[in-house]
Amino acid sequence: MTRTKSGDKKQAIFDATLRCVLRTGFGGLKMAVVAKEARVATGTVYLYFRNKEDLINALLLHVKAEIHTAMMQDVETDDPFFTAFKKSMINYIDFCYGSPEKMIFIEQFYRSSYLYPETAAEIEQLALPVLNMLRSARNEMLIKDIDRELMLRQLLGASNEIIKYCIDSGRPITKLLREQILDMLWSSIRR
Amino acid sequence: MTRTKSGDKKQAIFDATLRCVLRTGFGGLKMAVVAKEARVATGTVYLYFRNKEDLINALLLHVKAEIHTAMMQDVETDDPFFTAFKKSMINYIDFCYGSPEKMIFIEQFYRSSYLYPETAAEIEQLALPVLNMLRSARNEMLIKDIDRELMLRQLLGASNEIIKYCIDSGRPITKLLREQILDMLWSSIRR
DNA sequence: AACCTATGAATAAAAGTTCATTTTTTATGT
DNA sequence: ACATAAAAAATGAACTTTTATTCATAGGTT
Numbered sequence: 001m002t003r004t005k006s007g008d009k010k011q012a013i014f015d016a017t018l019r020c021v022l023r024t025g026f027g028g029l030k031m032a033v034v035a036k037e038a039r040v041a042t043g044t045v046y047l048y049f050r051n052k053e054d055l056i057n058a059l060l061l062h063v064k065a066e067i068h069t070a071m072m073q074d075v076e077t078d079d080p081f082f083t084a085f086k087k088s089m090i091n092y093i094d095f096c097y098g099s100p101e102k103m104i105f106i107e108q109f110y111r112s113s114y115l116y117p118e119t120a121a122e123i124e125q126l127a128l129p130v131l132n133m134l135r136s137a138r139n140e141m142l143i144k145d146i147d148r149e150l151m152l153r154q155l156l157g158a159s160n161e162i163i164k165y166c167i168d169s170g171r172p173i174t175k176l177l178r179e180q181i182l183d184m185l186w187s188s189i190r191r
Numbered sequence: 192m193t194r195t196k197s198g199d200k201k202q203a204i205f206d207a208t209l210r211c212v213l214r215t216g217f218g219g220l221k222m223a224v225v226a227k228e229a230r231v232a233t234g235t236v237y238l239y240f241r242n243k244e245d246l247i248n249a250l251l252l253h254v255k256a257e258i259h260t261a262m263m264q265d266v267e268t269d270d271p272f273f274t275a276f277k278k279s280m281i282n283y284i285d286f287c288y289g290s291p292e293k294m295i296f297i298e299q300f301y302r303s304s305y306l307y308p309e310t311a312a313e314i315e316q317l318a319l320p321v322l323n324m325l326r327s328a329r330n331e332m333l334i335k336d337i338d339r340e341l342m343l344r345q346l347l348g349a350s351n352e353i354i355k356y357c358i359d360s361g362r363p364i365t366k367l368l369r370e371q372i373l374d375m376l377w378s379s380i381r382r
Numbered sequence: 383a384a385c386c387t388a389t390g391a392a393t394a395a396a397a398g399t400t401c402a403t404t405t406t407t408t409a410t411g412t
Numbered sequence: 413a414c415a416t417a418a419a420a421a422a423t424g425a426a427c428t429t430t431t432a433t434t435c436a437t438a439g440g441t442t
Contacts, residue, residue, distance in 0.1 A: 009388095025303035026217050031432055041389040046433070104302070111295070111355075112216035146371050149360075153352040154375055161348025164302075165341055180337050184345055188379035200421090222398060232423040237399070 010048045012038040014059050022101035026108045029056070056109050057119040063102045068126040070095040081137040082186075088130065089159065089185055090178065096163045097173050103160060127152065143189045155185055201239045203229040205250050213292035217299045220247070247300050248310040254293045259317040261286040272328040273377075279321065280350065280376055281369065287354045288364050294351060318343065334380045346376055 016038035020028040031052060035042045049055040071092045075084045096103040109115065110123075134148040144151070162181055166173055173181075207229035211219040222243060226233045240246040262283045266275045287294040300306065301314075325339040335342070353372055357364055364372075 025305075026299075027304050030430090033431095035390095042432090043390065043434075044388055047387070052432070107298075107302075108217075111298075113218050114216075144371070144374070146375070150353055150356055151375075153356045154349045154372075157352025158345045158349035158379070161344040161351075162341055165344045169340075180335070181345075184335070184337070184342075184379040187381075188349070188375040190378075221396090224397095226424095233398090234400075234424065235422055238421070243398070 009038075009040060009044065012040065013045055013048060013055070014062060017055065017059055018063075018101040018105050021105050021108060025104075026112070053114050053116070056112075056114045057116050060106065060109055060115065061119055061122055063105060064123045064126055067092070067095060067102065067106075068129070072129050075133075081133070081140065081142050084133055085137070085186065086182060088133070089155070089182060092156070093159055093163060093173065093178065093181065096160070097166065100163070100167050103163065107160070142191060144191055146189075151189055154188065158185060158188070200229075200231060200235065203231065204236055204239060204246070205253060208246065208250055209254075209292040209296055212296050212299060216295075217303070244305050244307070247303075247305045248307050251297065251300055251306065252310055252313055254296060255314045255317055258283070258286060258293065258297075259320070263320050266324075272324070272331065272333050275324055276328070276377065277373060279324070280346070280373060283347070284350055284354060284364065284369065284372065287351070288357065291354070291358050294354065298351070333382060335382055337380075342380055345379065349376060349379070 013034065016034050017029060020030070020034050020037055022028075029052070031045055032042050034055075035045050038045075045055070049058060071088050073087075073091050075087045075091075079087070130152060131148050134143065134151060137143045138145060138148065159181070163173075165171070166177075171177075204225065207225050208220060211221070211225050211228055213219075220243070222236055223233050225246075226236050229236075236246070240249060262279050264278075264282050266278045266282075270278070321343060322339050325334065325342060328334045329336060329339065350372070354364075356362070357368075362368075
């Protein structure tokens with residue numbers, strides 16, 4: 001069995017899609033272009049995805065899952081909250097800065113008519129671990145008494161904008177900058 | 192002479208475009224659909240805008256200018272920083288919550304291959320007043336010593352996500368919630 | 383040989399743009 | 413005021429371009 005099996009091709013299409021969208025936004029997602037970028041025939045894309053909508057939904061779910069997994073990497077259940085918070089936010093920032101195409105793809109398609117309600121529902125589940133982390137912190141009176149969901153959005157929204165700014169302006173995320181970002185995020189929610 | 196003058200029709204097309212994009216994202220911006228929504232003929236749109244790209248760029252500039260004007264509404268040059276900050280952020284939040292179609296439109300098209308570099312340059316100018324506000328605050332040692340541009344993105348990114356969450360979940364922005372949001376924003380930048 | 387996978391030119395559908403025609407407005411002369 | 417003509421604005425069906433999707437054919441694997 002060669003190493004070039006079906007899973008690889010699906011992944012190649014995913015990667016190509018992300019590259020296309022990073023390059024020219026949602027307008028860059030054209031089936032023929034994606035196929036060429038993935039070095040497969042146009043028809044091949046349709047062997048792995050029913051249509052464009054399906055490709056988008058599958059990729060959204062895939063990328064969102066990746067981000068959430070990365071975010072909770074090395075976060076132990078018995079970490080003190082501040083440690084866990086710091087780890088997860090650094091994970092998030094580093095992941096997004098390192099894979100801007102994934103962040104951009106989500107931004108472009110998460111709020112679009114392409115998104116199936118079922119995909120949205122599945123994606124919601126992915127945020128549960130982080131939300132739980134915030135819940136215990138609030139129970140311990142470590143953070144402000146504000147709707148956790150809203151708080152999470154605030155944190156990620158702030159991070160996203162910062163990351164995009166760094167990418168667009170070619171500014172690297174240094175150790176110092178990361179500390180500054182974390183400081184802003186932490187002070188926004190700490191009690 | 193009727194009240195229906197050329198300026199009105201341009202505005203009608205702007206409004207229709209925003210409604211279309213709010214309804215179905217970037218995919219909802221189709222010239223024929225926009226025209227129908229604006230109650231004009233397809234060709235009429237091309238009397239006011241060279242093409243789709245132009246429409247998008249003109250509207251982006253228009254809406255961004257509106258937002259920045261609204262943001263600085265009632266902010267006096269001799270307001271103490273905290274007062275000015277609070278006013279501007281409340282203005283921003285209320286404006287965006289009240290006109291989500293404008294916020295959504297910017298989110299969808301600001302980072303897209305449609306955006307002309309000249310439009311981007313003009314839009315950058317619009318942020319100068321807020322940035323200056325942040326500069327004096329930093330000079331007075333009232334806020335953290337962090338790149339102003341980055342700080343502004345953080346504030347607006349956080350606000351945007353919160354506003355979208357409220358809109359999507361049908362949650363109204365009460366006096367209390369506004370205080371909570373402001374508290375998060377302020378603590379994130381205060382020294 | 384049967385089966386799975388891949389191809390890419392051909393097809394169909396969708397969307398942007400144009401323009402000959404019509405309607406409305408403005409200007410002019412009686 | 414009214415009629416009339418020139419100009420401007422608006423129309424929407426027709427045209428063109430773009431893009432998603434299909435499918436008859438070819439290549440490879442068991």
